[in-house]
Amino acid sequence: MIKPESKALVVTAKAQLPTTVLALRKYTLITRERINAHKVQISAIKKMGLSKSVYEQKMTEAQYMSETVLYAEAKMGELLEDIPSAQGMGGGKGKKKLRFTNETKLTPLQKTGISRRDRGFAKTLADNKDTIEEVVEEEVNKGKLPTREKVIKKIRENKTKKDRETMMRRSKLYKDEIFPVIHDDFYSYCMKNIKPNSIDHIITDPPYPRKFLPLWSQLGEVAKRVLKPSGFCIAYTGVYYLPDVLNRMGEHLEYYWQMCMKLRGKHATVFQRNIYQQYRSIIIFQKPPIKKQRFMTVDFFESDLKEEKALHSWQQAIKGFEVLLEKFTMPKQIILEPFAGAGTVGVACMKKNKKCILIEKDKNSVKIIKGRLNDTLKEIK
Numbered sequence: 001m002i003k004p005e006s007k008a009l010v011v012t013a014k015a016q017l018p019t020t021v022l023a024l025r026k027y028t029l030i031t032r033e034r035i036n037a038h039k040v041q042i043s044a045i046k047k048m049g050l051s052k053s054v055y056e057q058k059m060t061e062a063q064y065m066s067e068t069v070l071y072a073e074a075k076m077g078e079l080l081e082d083i084p085s086a087q088g089m090g091g092g093k094g095k096k097k098l099r100f101t102n103e104t105k106l107t108p109l110q111k112t113g114i115s116r117r118d119r120g121f122a123k124t125l126a127d128n129k130d131t132i133e134e135v136v137e138e139e140v141n142k143g144k145l146p147t148r149e150k151v152i153k154k155i156r157e158n159k160t161k162k163d164r165e166t167m168m169r170r171s172k173l174y175k176d177e178i179f180p181v182i183h184d185d186f187y188s189y190c191m192k193n194i195k196p197n198s199i200d201h202i203i204t205d206p207p208y209p210r211k212f213l214p215l216w217s218q219l220g221e222v223a224k225r226v227l228k229p230s231g232f233c234i235a236y237t238g239v240y241y242l243p244d245v246l247n248r249m250g251e252h253l254e255y256y257w258q259m260c261m262k263l264r265g266k267h268a269t270v271f272q273r274n275i276y277q278q279y280r281s282i283i284i285f286q287k288p289p290i291k292k293q294r295f296m297t298v299d300f301f302e303s304d305l306k307e308e309k310a311l312h313s314w315q316q317a318i319k320g321f322e323v324l325l326e327k328f329t330m331p332k333q334i335i336l337e338p339f340a341g342a343g344t345v346g347v348a349c350m351k352k353n354k355k356c357i358l359i360e361k362d363k364n365s366v367k368i369i370k371g372r373l374n375d376t377l378k379e380i381k
Contacts, residue, residue, distance in 0.1 A: 014071050021083070021112050024076040031069050035145070038062040059143065063136075066145045070125060070132050073148065077126030080119055083109045121148060128155050163310045164364070167371030174370035178377065179346050179356045183366045186338035186359040187218040190226055194357075199226045200333035201234065203324055203345050205316055208238035216245050219338065220252030223287065226336065230291035232256065232328050234284050236316065240270060242281060253285035261320050262302045280320070284328075297327045315341060321348035329354060343369030347376045 018024045038058055045055045084107055114122070125132060125148070132146075135154050139146040174181075182189060202223050206215050223233040233253055237245050246255065259282040268277040280303070304317035321344055329335065331353045337345040340360035346369060349356035360366050 014068065017068070017072050017075055021076055021079045021114070024072050024079070025112065025114060028069050028072050028076070031065050031072070035062055035065050035069070038065070039145075062145055063140050066147060067132075067136050070136070070146060070148060070151060071129075073122045074125040074129055074132065076114075077119075077122035077124070080109070080112075080114075080122060081126075083112070121152065124155060125151060131155050131158060160310050164368055167375075168364060168367040170371035170374050171367040171369075174374040176370075179350065179358060179373060181340070181343070181346070181366055181369050181373070182357070182359045183361070183363060184359060185361050187215075187222060189359055190222040190336075190338065194226045194336070196225050197228050198334070199231060199336045199357075200228055201232045201329055202227065202336045202338065203232075203234045203321060203329075204337050204339050205236040205341065205345075206339045208241070210241060213241060213244055213248065215339075216248040217251065220249045220285070222338065223285070224252040227287040229287060230289060231287050232284055232293075233286070234282060234324055234328060236320070237281050237283055239277060239281050240272065242283075246283065249283065249285050254288055254290055256284040256286040256290065257299060258283055259299045259301075259324075261323075262300070264303055282320075282324070293328050294330070295327070316344055318344050318348050318351075321345050322352060325349065325352045325354060340369055341365060343372045346373055350376050351380060 018027050038061060042055065042058050042062065045058060109119070128151070131154050132151055135151045136146045139150060202219075204219070206212065206219060219233070219235070223231075227233065233249070235249075249255075261280040261282060263278050263280060269275075270277055301320075301323050304319040325335075325348055329352075332355060334355045334357065335345065335349050337343075337356060337358045340346065340358035342365065343358060343360075346356045346358045350373060358369055360369060
């Protein structure tokens with residue numbers, strides 16, 4: 001629990017923080033060095049087995065400094081809002097425009113010496129002071145140091161939770177006759193309820209870990225049953241177990257091709273092979289007879305820069321699915337998505353004038369899908 005005297009110190013420190021961006025930057029740099037020195041001392045105290053009171057004193061001092069640094073960065077974020085953008089003549093919405101002169105090519109924002117990344121963090125903290133307080137209390141109660149990284153993580157978690165709850169509430173407005181959203185196991189549902197040769201194509205993103213490999217055999221079996229002749233089964237997949245995936249799918253369908261989608265922004269890290277994976281493998285199988293897609297197409301494209309994970313931990317960006325729909329499908333064809341997740345394939349189908357059946361076994365995800373489709377329907381009307 002945060003001691004009253006510590007709270008009083010923080011209140012005083014917040015009131016006495018520097019009042020300029022450059023002074024705040026200097027303050028945060030110096031204070032971080034002091035925090036690091038305290039962390040070394042705390043580690044030494046634990047190893048040497050010194051008294052508990054000495055340990056608690058140093059930890060309290062480090063927690064106090066960590067908290068004041070967070071509020072210093074938040075204050076810096078507020079001040080940065082009033083400085084012209086670094087985009088030359090651009091000047092974002094509500095920002096001052098700045099024209100370059102012959103005297104200098106640096107804008108006032110660039111002259112602060114604060115990186116774009118750190119400016120972004122500072123502005124995020126400025127907009128989420130309540131979360132700073134939340135994280136400080138949590139970490140102090142656990143005997144740990146509150147950090148910027150922990151606050152940013154909590155902000156993202158809170159936003160994700162809020163977004164998901166919003167979508168689940170909106171699910172009540174969705175009508176299933178638009179796109180059926182089925183809460184069930186895909187294999188049992190498809191084998192019992194979807195007629196043979198009734199689906200034009202399957203576009204999906206099954207889970208990648210090893211324990212889910214049997215799902216690929218089930219997917220191949222379902223595709224063989226429900227796809228119309230020459231229908232495609234197109235699936236995102238990981239690379240680590242790709243040979244096994246190809247073998248399982250090949251037991252039921254004909255291999256057609258592989259496409260690669262370049263991942264922008266963050267890349268996947270495969271520690272088992274020390275590989276930074278910068279593309280997503282997309283495998284394409286077809287129910288016989290083999291028939292070419294309508295148009296010539298390139299088998300490599302880029303994904304969206306923006307990462308989308310707000311509604312599902314395995315959520316994919318919509319652009320990849322839109323590209324696949326454009327390359328391999330025709331208007332008003334029926335698409336099956338057996339691993340619906342956050343419903344991204346359904347959203348892409350709605351925007352590209354396709355019909356879609358979505359199946360998802362997680363109850364809350366079904367609600368999120370319905371809420372998302374309801375929003376998309378409003379957007380395109």
